[in-house]
Amino acid sequence: xxxAALVAAGIALAVAFGGGHSASSSxxxxxxxxxREHAEVVERVALGRALRRGVAEASRQGGAVEVAAMLPHWxxxxxxxxxxxxxxxxxxxxxxxxxxxxxxxxxxKGWGEDRGEALSPEVEQALRAAIxxxxxxxxxxxxxxxxxxxxxxxxxxxxAIAEIxxxxxxxxxxxxxxxxxxxxxxxxxxxxxxxxxxxAPALLLGTSEWRVGDAARFMRALxxxxxxxxxxxxxxxxxxxxxxxxxxxxxxxxxxxxxxxxGRALEQFEPAYKAGWGGTQxxxxxxxxxxxxxxxxxxAAIAVMFHPASQPSIDDPGLTGAPAALETVMxxxxxxxxxxxxxxxxx
Numbered sequence: 001x002x003x004a005a006l007v008a009a010g011i012a013l014a015v016a017f018g019g020g021h022s023a024s025s026s027x028x029x030x031x032x033x034x035x036r037e038h039a040e041v042v043e044r045v046a047l048g049r050a051l052r053r054g055v056a057e058a059s060r061q062g063g064a065v066e067v068a069a070m071l072p073h074w075x076x077x078x079x080x081x082x083x084x085x086x087x088x089x090x091x092x093x094x095x096x097x098x099x100x101x102x103x104x105x106x107x108x109k110g111w112g113e114d115r116g117e118a119l120s121p122e123v124e125q126a127l128r129a130a131i132x133x134x135x136x137x138x139x140x141x142x143x144x145x146x147x148x149x150x151x152x153x154x155x156x157x158x159x160a161i162a163e164i165x166x167x168x169x170x171x172x173x174x175x176x177x178x179x180x181x182x183x184x185x186x187x188x189x190x191x192x193x194x195x196x197x198x199x200a201p202a203l204l205l206g207t208s209e210w211r212v213g214d215a216a217r218f219m220r221a222l223x224x225x226x227x228x229x230x231x232x233x234x235x236x237x238x239x240x241x242x243x244x245x246x247x248x249x250x251x252x253x254x255x256x257x258x259x260x261x262x263g264r265a266l267e268q269f270e271p272a273y274k275a276g277w278g279g280t281q282x283x284x285x286x287x288x289x290x291x292x293x294x295x296x297x298x299x300a301a302i303a304v305m306f307h308p309a310s311q312p313s314i315d316d317p318g319l320t321g322a323p324a325a326l327e328t329v330m331x332x333x334x335x336x337x338x339x340x341x342x343x344x345x346x347x
Contacts, residue, residue, distance in 0.1 A: 061321025072298025
């Protein structure tokens with residue numbers, strides 16, 4: 001049976017166990033608990049094999065690869081890492097933190113199942129630039145908006161981020177560094193008129209740390225409306241938009257395909273995704289992506305990270321094997337979700 005069919009069967013069992021029967025339904029009409037557990041075991045074994053195949057192939061790109069994935073009704077992700085690599089390494093979120101920040105900011109404005117406070121044009125434009133272009137000055141504007149919504153408190157903003165991560169499960173650690181704006185963002189921020197102190201110190205949330213399983217858990221939580229339906233719909237729509245080049249980057253500073261990773265390897269699923277990369281200054285460059293796929297029913301979450309054996313000269317995933325590595329793993333996931341291989345195809 002194809003994994004996609006197993007997913008649907010597993011969800012049907014989960015719904016049955018979720019109390020969807022009327023009071024008159026007899027307990028004997030429900031599938032045994034062992035059936036649901038067996039369905040998940042079969043799914044996890046099949047998906048785990050696919051991810052390990054992908055990681056083994058992707059590791060040939062000159063670095064360590066790690067991936068975590070969750071299907072709709074799972075409680076724990078399946079994780080696969082390169083042979084000999086340590087499982088569960090901590091890494092900075094970098095630009096993947098932009099989605100976590102956006103969730104916290106919307107919640108601070110009263111969003112949840114329904115929309116709360118209307119977003120100003122500045123905030124909407126900053127969100128789009130931060131998510132579709134991965135620009136850092138607009139991201140700082142969103143952090144400032146979060147802080148301003150919480151009594152201009154960096155401490156309360158950090159606690160709001162911690163709560164978002166707690167609700168997702170796992171053990172991610174929000175960053176606590178606070179700095180004045182980088183010189184490159186001053187001109188942009190001085191043009192932001194809808195916030196009282198656009199040059200105020202702000203949290204550097206890209207320094208937050210998590211493990212690959214935490215990223216998958218966060219995407220799973222977002223996809224299952226753990227933060228509210230209105231937040232999920234708004235942000236997932238932005239994350240599905242085609243990615244664009246950052247206007248902050250100089251020519252030659254970003255050499256990867258603009259749709260690298262999920263935009264290429266998972267295109268058929270119309271993924272909602274966000275990339276993050278950085279770390280050359282720390283000697284720990286990494287590049288990764290987290291994505292959410294609509295399966296009908298339910299959504300699958302995946303996070304893939306690449307750590308090159310040799311450090312690139314600048315923070316550019318295109319100077320490493322990251323794009324090829326991520327796409328290799330993601331294509332193995334896509335094959336497993338779409339159905340069995342054709343006869344004679346390599347496994």
